Each structure stands twice: as C-alpha cells, then as structure tokens.
Amino acid sequence: MEELNITRRKFIATTSVGALGTIFTATASSCGNTNPASGKLALLGGDPVRSKDWMSWPIWDPKAEDPALSVLRSGKWYREWGTEVKKFEKMYAELIGTKRALATASGTTALEVALHVLGVDAGDEVIVSPYTFIATYNVVFNAKALPVFADTDQETFTINPKTIEERINERTKAILPVHILGLPADMNSINAIAKKHDLVVIEDACQAWLAEYDGKKCGTLGDLGCFSFQNSKHLPSGEGGAVTGNDDSLMDMCHSYHNCGRAYGNTQGEFHGYAFRGGNMRMMEIQAVILMNQMNRIKADADKRLGNALYLDSKLKNIPGIIPYKLSDGADRSAYHLYPFRYKKEYFDNLPREKFLQALAAEGINCNNGYGPQYNDGLIEEALNSRGYKRLFTEQRLNAYREELKNLPDNDQLTQEAVWLFQNMLLGEKSDMDDIINAVEKIYENRKQLI
Numbered sequence: 001m002e003e004l005n006i007t008r009r010k011f012i013a014t015t016s017v018g019a020l021g022t023i024f025t026a027t028a029s030s031c032g033n034t035n036p037a038s039g040k041l042a043l044l045g046g047d048p049v050r051s052k053d054w055m056s057w058p059i060w061d062p063k064a065e066d067p068a069l070s071v072l073r074s075g076k077w078y079r080e081w082g083t084e085v086k087k088f089e090k091m092y093a094e095l096i097g098t099k100r101a102l103a104t105a106s107g108t109t110a111l112e113v114a115l116h117v118l119g120v121d122a123g124d125e126v127i128v129s130p131y132t133f134i135a136t137y138n139v140v141f142n143a144k145a146l147p148v149f150a151d152t153d154q155e156t157f158t159i160n161p162k163t164i165e166e167r168i169n170e171r172t173k174a175i176l177p178v179h180i181l182g183l184p185a186d187m188n189s190i191n192a193i194a195k196k197h198d199l200v201v202i203e204d205a206c207q208a209w210l211a212e213y214d215g216k217k218c219g220t221l222g223d224l225g226c227f228s229f230q231n232s233k234h235l236p237s238g239e240g241g242a243v244t245g246n247d248d249s250l251m252d253m254c255h256s257y258h259n260c261g262r263a264y265g266n267t268q269g270e271f272h273g274y275a276f277r278g279g280n281m282r283m284m285e286i287q288a289v290i291l292m293n294q295m296n297r298i299k300a301d302a303d304k305r306l307g308n309a310l311y312l313d314s315k316l317k318n319i320p321g322i323i324p325y326k327l328s329d330g331a332d333r334s335a336y337h338l339y340p341f342r343y344k345k346e347y348f349d350n351l352p353r354e355k356f357l358q359a360l361a362a363e364g365i366n367c368n369n370g371y372g373p374q375y376n377d378g379l380i381e382e383a384l385n386s387r388g389y390k391r392l393f394t395e396q397r398l399n400a401y402r403e404e405l406k407n408l409p410d411n412d413q414l415t416q417e418a419v420w421l422f423q424n425m426l427l428g429e430k431s432d433m434d435d436i437i438n439a440v441e442k443i444y445e446n447r448k449q450l451i
C-alpha cells in the first residue's frame, strides 16, 4: 500500500498547487494570454494552463444505496449467508471472459491464492517484473519463494521476455508477468517460454480490467489471473480482489484455500474434514453490492479513457523528448490505469524530471514519477537476511541473487524517466486533454526559463 499511499499523498499535494493556481487565474487570465504555449511558466508566476480540478475518484452512484442498505439490514454480511458475492463472481467471470471467478479480500490475497494453488512453494523461484506495485514482490516473499526480476522493456513498461530465459534455473516454478499501468505484457512470448520450461503463469492483472491482448482480456491468458478492487482501482470497493480462471479443479482449489481449506466442489472427493491448508481471504457481501454497481460504468469508462489516450498519443509524440508508451506485440488495448510516457531530459536542455513535474503541476497538470528501483529499498535484504531464507537458499545463491539485482539496466533507466498521468484525467473531455498537451508544450517551449 505504501507506494499507492505516496501516490495519493503526492496527488493531493499537487492538487493543492492547482487550487492555488485557481486563486490567481481570475486576475491573470484577464491579461488575455491566448497562446498557451507561450508566456511565463506558472511555476515562475505566469498564468497556469489549467485552473479547473480533475474529476474525483471513485464515483458513488446513489442507485447502489438501496441494495447496500438491504444487505446491511439483513445481517447477512458474510458470503456463506448471502448471495451477493456469488452473483458478483458470476458477473465478473462473464465480464472478463473466463469460466470462473473467485472473489477475494484484496488483489494481494488473490495473488497469494493463485501462487499457492499453482504450487509455488518455499524455496522456489518466481520470475517477476520489477516495474510493479510492491504487492507483486511481497506475495512471492510471503510464499517464501525468491522473486527473480527480469528486466523491463522501456517502450512497453512491461517485462521484457528476452530477459526471462537466462534467469530460469531448476528452482524456477512460475512466471508472474504484470500488466502494469493497464498495459498488457507480451503474453504469447511469455507463455511460449513457460511451456518450454514447464512453468506456470500467473497474471497480475491488478491494474488491467478490460485490457486486451490477442483478442482476449487480460486475466484470461495465463493459468490464473488476479485482479484488485482497492479504492483507487477502476472497479473499486475499498478493498477486494478476484482470481479468474477456466480450469474448474484449479478454481475449486482456489475457493478451498481462500476459505480456511474447507472442501469445495471437486476438492471434496473422498475426504472428510480438512484435507487442505487454507486461510481466510473472503470478500464481504457489501463489497460485492458496491462492485456490481460499479460494474455498470466500467465499459464506458474504459472506452472513454481509450479515446482520450489515443488522442494524447497522437499529440504528445510530436513534442521532442516525450515518448508515449508502446503496446507490446500482440496487445490490442491498455486499461490506462495510468497513462505513461518517458521524459528525455536531453531534449529539455537537461531540465531534471522532478523540475519538469513541478512545472507541470503548477500548470494544473498533476503527474507522478512512478515506481522507483524498489529492489534497492531494503525489503529484499530484510528477506534474504531472515532465518527462513538462509535455510531455504544457499549463501552462494543469495549472493548471486544480490548481484542480479544490479543487472536491470533498462528498468533502472525507466524509473528515472517515467511520467504517469492518472486514470481519472482520462475520464475528461477533449478540451481537458488539450490542457495536458498545451502544458507539456508550454514547458518545452519555455524550458530555458527553468534552467
């Protein structure tokens, strides 16, 4: 949650810069500066390109209030006593295009269920994308396995399949690609490698609702797919998640594991009592009510974001030093949880990215610098120095692993150059997109003012 919390804090902090801008615009705009790409930068006291707020998120629909109240009054808050979670699972499976969906307490627990059921065990290794929300690292550690980072393709922001095979060894059990920011990973290449080396594939689709690859939705392309419905996500219920899949016996195992190991469906077999381990990772009925209501808008929102993103692509790419994301081979559409581009400071007279972001915020466009090289943050060493990891892996392996963390050149560079626009901005109108484009152009044209 830390990275998302930081993101939200930064978002609020930069929003107040925008709000300050609002105070000044009333007088400043009377100066009649009509060409947004010229004039004094707002960071230096000029007129901001934009003084309006962006759409807030999430969006509450009063139509959810009656069904929510009736669940609250019924006292049936737990999925086994009600029907709402079951209904939601059916609807979500239909939306994504899988046979089954299992609702969970969070995206993190969805990933934990998937890793466990697909056999990721203590002492295994899992190939992971380093450019992701920290939960993707954490779930591998929680399984007492080693997250082995493949490098990132800077153009697509997703795992570079060409860097996967060299990291596979006899301990490798799974590949965990992330459709990060909503951008589909190159799943055909990843699945081919997995097949060749007999590995399972778990998709972290926690930012990729309705993203499409090869005519199919993300979350249907590996052995199991995992989603998050946390408050900031496109389908929000405060907390929540789902595992999606087509294999009934796997999905029955998922259900059993998320429900204290109680027998479910095919797992029942001949057994009596508790034949499996498990945990409690269940979704509450009230969350399902909120989610079923939020689902009413998800397709229209996705189309709106797509249209605006394509418009941004067409304009931003013409600004020197601004390189919008590229879809990976086979990808059809992103979910645009974030709209990313790379900022090449060489084209801005070496204006540092942080200064560029400050200038953008002052113009009323709040952006974020994205994920850092989180493998240097301390959590990896904390794990490797634990008694458990010292038992599970040889000292030689752990030392080699430490060296491998220094061999992620493309990811290291991407973390220096990425800029993200938030998904709620993409729910605006064309004129809102023009504000973004005009602000970036204005900073480019007037970059020398900041040097």
Ligand SMILES: *Cc1c(COP(=O)(O)O)cnc(C)c1O
Pocket: 106, 107, 108, 109, 132, 133, 135, 136, 178, 180, 204, 206, 207, 227, 228, 229, 230, 239, 240, 241
């Ligand atoms: C949000 C997210 C998760 C975790 O989901 P939670 O519901 O917050 O536990 C995992 N992976 C990625 C890429 C995410 O964005």
